[in-house]
Amino acid sequence: MKKSLLLLAALCYLLVACNSNSPEAEADQPQDAAVELEALAYTLYTSKSELFVEFKPLVVGTESRFAAHFTALGDLFKAIGKGTVKLSLVGEGASQSITATEPEVPGIFRLRMTPEKAGNYKLVFDIQTPIYTDQIIIENVKVYPDEKTAIAQQPEASGGGNDITYLKEQAWKVEFANAPAQIELFSEVIRTGGQILAAPGDEAVVTTQISGVVSFTGKNFLPGSSIPAGMSLFTVKSNEVVQSNLGAEVTKAETDLATTKKNFERASELIKDKIISEREFLEAQLRYENAQTQLKAVSVSRNFNQNRQRISTPMGGFLKNILVENGQFVNAGQPLATISKNKKLLLRADVSQRYFSKLAAITAANFKTTDSEQVFNTGQLNGKVLSFGKTAVANSPFVPFTFEMDNVGNFIPGSVVEVFLQAASQPALVVPVTALLEEQGVFYVYVQTEGESFQKREVKIGAADGLRVQILSGIAEGERVVTKGAYQIKLSTASGTLPAHGHEH
Template sequence: MIFIVEKDTLKDSFLIENIQIYKDLKSIKISEDETPNQISYLKEQAWKTDFKVELVQKILFTSIIKTSGQILSAPGDEIIITATASGQVRFVKNNLLQGISVAKGARLFEIETSDLTDGNLETKYNEAKANNEKAKADLQRADLLVKDKIISDKDYLVTKNAYKQSEINLKTYSKNTRNGKKNIYSQLDGFIKKIYIHNGDYVSTGQQLASISKNKTLILQADLSSQFYSKLNKVIGANFKTIGNDNTYDIKDFNGKIVSYAKSSDALTFYTPIYFELTNNGELVTGSFAEIFLKTKEETQQVVIPMTALTEESGKFFVYVQIGGESFLKKEVELGDNDGINIVVLQGLSEGERVVTRGAIQVKMAAASTAIPHGHEH
């Protein structure tokens, strides 16, 4: 076949020999050097997407126990604010809502007790003040009497201690009382996790008003089924995924460690809790439920790939293997255990093959349409 190229006064020709002509597509036979079902995915396409190819290797993979659990506040990292008097509670600020930050010592609530006979703070404060003044006068008198040996040292100490106790009582009522109202303060820096009452409610002494959490140290509680109790002491770590979040984390991402586990299962649920301590970086929320992958000491050599390499069709799983610079092959795989991040491949992949671990969906689209649809560009 001869191609003739002409432009202005220039003219050239190209001769291409040994071209085989077919009458239709069915007549074309695939040569031994070509691979059937080959997918073309150009480097230019890969550069425009989050794309990565990795070498398939056998690595040590820990045995996984799948379970569920919850993220909790660490003991000491959360406190409950309670009413220190009975009466009608008022919010100090209108924006006192769940999630707002509070400083240690910040005034949160006040309790009005003036209309409650048994808990009238103003009355109690006045009584404490009167008792303190009387105790002070008694001590001044005792100072003179003990010098003249009119009273014994023992009686003097009784009078002195009574005065000290009256001072403590007076400070107790005056410190947190203002105009007959009991003030309730935050006892730590943190945020309001929950408010248990409404503005204007009547509360009793000891009733819960709010909870405050630092949200810095968290506990991941994993509930282990009793059937795995024998493996409890073999648990060395965990991956977890909170409900509604696509990210799967390793506890190491939060400086996590096992802090304890129960020595018996719950009589009702038959689950044994395992506790991991986490340092929160702001991504985790207390109360969140989680899917948990417990890692054990048991390890075996396995072909392992990231779970991002998988695509699913009608309940079957596939990966895309690179067979050339811009050529890929779709392969069905049989899967084994996973830890939420990586997964064991039992059949379908061999060590040394190169598999698409990021961008597999794009290659799948290329296989279906022979081209990636153009996105919106500026």
């Protein structure tokens, strides 16, 4: 009898155990214990700052921990190393706040807050740094009455897909920046080569009017030296060896003038009585006029005497080059030096003939020198279109297109440049050219989807003007693309390692 009772008890136990493990029994078990609140993440921008903050859904009476990452925007995005952050929970007639007086580490502020009342709120971050103040607001933040309600209303986690993780701690250590893809007026671009030239009238060539031996009148004459107007540069002294002595030429010209003048006056009297012919009179008049012209041609400034000429600068500027040596023999009319004001320059672009029909529509240009990546715009340099060729340059298939502009960039005349001629403008989706990376002829950019999440996107590009490039497909307006530091993200994906960090989840 006892064995029968024991056997019956064992069968009952097994039956209860099996029933408790059945799917129906599992369905009756509470699920909340196995579900945790997932952290929320927000990324917001102002003109000064970027905020990336993580925290779990807010529950009344439960302490919430905020890991707020603040980045100062500019040419480069850098962590805010000094400052205070005040976090306020505001809404429905209630508010509370907490302040972090300094970052835990540069860029990361830790804040803790225990919500007191359920409802809809907004989170207000007020940041004050030694340089600026800013405010960032997260709208429609819900405070739940209890954790069970928060879990019940928690949205399903979305998969990250092909997102690449690149932490703020990584970005702050390198040259990093991003910018939204924007639709802007974008000009049709003709990309070509060119050269920077000195503007006409902005240079003067100093020459000698007599032949002789040249001497420098100043000391330390070097190319690049500042030269005031009227400054004495050279003295040319002739001697008995010089065959074409200008002093002798002046004397001869004066003698010729006196002789031809007498002959012309005599011929004027004779023609009245028709003693000479009209032809003879006209010949005498012509010889007299030629003698006057010859004397003017050989006359020099008041600084000239028959054996010496002192040569001064015709204008102020700088000494571009010296074309003779001290003590060298020079001939009359020979250039001695070049003086340049260097205030105006010409930008000459050599354009292929196939673009000739579009040249009339060109209004501006971007350009950069071969030794620098800095891009200049003719409009910013007070530039204007000077002319464009109606025919090709001799022995060249190119048509010259010329701008005049101010020399405010310390350009050197003669420099070779890359030119982006800009024609008619129309709206286009553009990003900075620095955002582009290329692999085997395929272009792509990194799009920042969240504070520390990025996607590698292949893009189809159009024209580029040296600063911006047109995007035909691959990204949408408003998406933020990495403009500096894209290569570092590429390297981080290859290494597969991430630095340790302390985000609150």
